[in-house]
Amino acid sequence: MMARRWLMAVLVACLGGLSAPAWAGPEKTSPDEAAKFITALSKETLSVLGARDASLGEREERVRQLLGRSIDLPRIGRFALGKAWPKATPEQRQEYQLLFAEWVLRTYSRRLGGYSGQSFKIIKAGPLGKRDAVVFTKIGRPSGPPLKAAWRVRGSASGYKILDVIVEGVSMIATQRSEFAALVRRQGVMGLIDSLRMQVTKFAARSS
Amino acid sequence: MVRLLMFLVFLLAPAVALAALPPHIAKRIQRVVHDSGETARKDAALDRALPNTDYAAANRLAAGRRAASRMSAVVIAAIAESTALTGEIVAAAVAAAPALRDSIVRDASAAYPGFADVIARAAGGRAPAPPDAGSTPAGAARQADDAGMAAVDAGGGEDIDDEERDDDPIEPVNRAIFEFNEWVIKLVVRPLAQGYRWLVPEPARDSVENVLHNLNSPRILANDLLQGELVRAWHTTGRFVVNSTVGVAGIFDVAERLELPRHKEDFGQTLAVWGVGEMMYLVLPLLGPSNPRDGVGKAVDGFLDPLNLWAVNTDREYISYARTGVEAIDFYEGIMDELDDLRDTSVDYYAAIRSLYRQRRTSEIRNGEASGAGAVPGLEYDLDDEDFE
Secondary structure (H helix, E strand, O other): OHHHHHHHHHHHHHHOOOOOOHHHOOOOOOHHHHHHHHHHHHHHHHHHHHOOOOOHHHHHHHHHHHHHHHEOHHHHHHHHHHHHOOOOOHHHHHHHHHHHHHHHHHHHHHHHHOOOOOOEEEEEEEEEOOOEEEEEEEEOOOOOOOEEEEEEEEEEOOEEEEEEEEEOOEEHHHHHHHHHHHHHHHHHHHHHHHHHHHHHHHHHHHHO | OHHHHHHHHHHHHHHHHHHOOOHHHHHHHHHHHHHHHHHHHHHHHHHHHOOOHHHHHHHHHHHHHHHHHHHHHHHHHHHHHOHHHHHHHHHHHHHHOHHHHHHHHHHHHHHOHHHHHHHHHHHOOOOOOOOOOOOOHHHHHHHHHHHHHHHHHHOOOOOOOHHHOOOOOOHHHHHHHHHHHHHHHHHHHHHHHHHHHHHOOHHHHHHHHHHHHHHOHHHHHHHHHHOOOHHHHHHHHHHHHHHHHOOOOOOOOHHHHOOOOOOOOOHHHHHHHOOOOOOOOEEEOOOEEEOHHHHHHHHHHHHOOHHHHHHHHOOOHHHHHHHHHHHHHHHHHHHHHHHHHHHHHOOOHHHHHHHHHHHHHHHHHOOHHHOOOOOOOOOOOOOOHHHHO
8 A cells, every 4th residue: 555655656756847857858059059050041041132133032932941941830830829739639730830830931031031131240149948049139221220139049959940039029939829829719729720821822822 | 912923823834834744755845845936036037038028927827837736746745655644744835835725735635535624624724626526636637628628619719728818808999999090090190101201211200200219308317217227317318418419409319329329218117117017908099009007107208208398388289299290100100111011911910919019018118128239138938848838
């Protein structure tokens, strides 16, 4: 009787995270490497944007490819759906993730596609949370003061990926999560999926 | 005298309760309390560092849940080890972490249904609801989840945890006013801003902005001082003196080149620094996103502004109105493209603006723009995998 109780206690303690073993700790992302990653990415992006011989559509397409492989879209998508994620069916999740990725890529490649000749300066980099790094940058604009942007980066076996961009104190993923939560509360997950599909279709119609 | 005694008992209760236990159990309970204190400190640092309320709040809630589950695990393990001390263990845990009382009682009585009475009595106060069919915490959680699913199936909208709720109790009203404002923007403000942009070349628009900002200097200075920001107050004073003279009534921002950077400050921010929370989200007719605190701030700012006071006192209100109008057009012209883009790409424009407004406001209150490197210095927030669940 006592032994069984003990076993249960140990089990419960382990499940409760009492004895989080050190060896299970996630590997940290090196801030220096993250800064290098962001620098390389910005150079590539600026060279694509600066290619004046390419049409706006072509530039957008290339930026899109760059972003697609540099942003951790599945992870961000899950975060953005928040508490609704566990409640969504597998089919809903799959469709949502596809539409979310498309939505983010279209939105940001369009936002970036129009810009040109911007300067991009790394200010500093540091650790963030348990395993990420944050890279602080200043982005010059044709008019007005430079933008301050911070990039949250996570390194893994498959390379470095962007998790969040915080522009002038506004976090992209926090905004998306808040926006999605408002929509899900009013119209459910299907309502959100429909809205995303509508946005994506709108973009597609415009660019064709 | 009796009161003093009661106070002493209250003060000593946790220590006494812990002393009644085997030392290693007491130590484990204390460790949980200590660790959650650490987390709370980190969260406070995060609140200061991260200009982002939604995020920080979600983080804090997750930390609270972690502390609760750890404490429950410690209590359940300790009862398994020394069953005779069940009452003492629960009493000690509740005394050490009164905030976790309900979760301790719930989880402990779910693990040991036979001891539910003892546990409830030791925890003090009302007896807990009898452990329902799910006799383990996991079972209870599953049940709660099922209930959630049922709610989803029943209605169109979904039942989301408290942490997902934005502080927007009058959302329907806000949305209606928001719609009205959008309509005014579309019919009046936007055409004016477009005309202004078309008519006035960019350098001249910059000058207009400089003049408006310079006029606001006395108000900004007053708020700098009220917040005890002496360096910023000095910057504001220097800017006002230099730009009003060398800068020809503020047309040229000479001070910027003299390492006197511009910043904004208002009485809403001062109230926030003094500890007034935003209370709730509020969309004001014509004025847009706000909250009760910033609404009051706006009114007080009118009294901190010499030009405004002079205009009102000498029956020249039209000066104030004209200035406000020009300010509104200038402001909207500056963010018009970004807003158009956001309106075009967002799935819920109202919610996107609400989140943006709050994050920006928090950043301004923490003077995030003052640091040279960027708006997010030394972050301490964790984005665990569980935050992505």
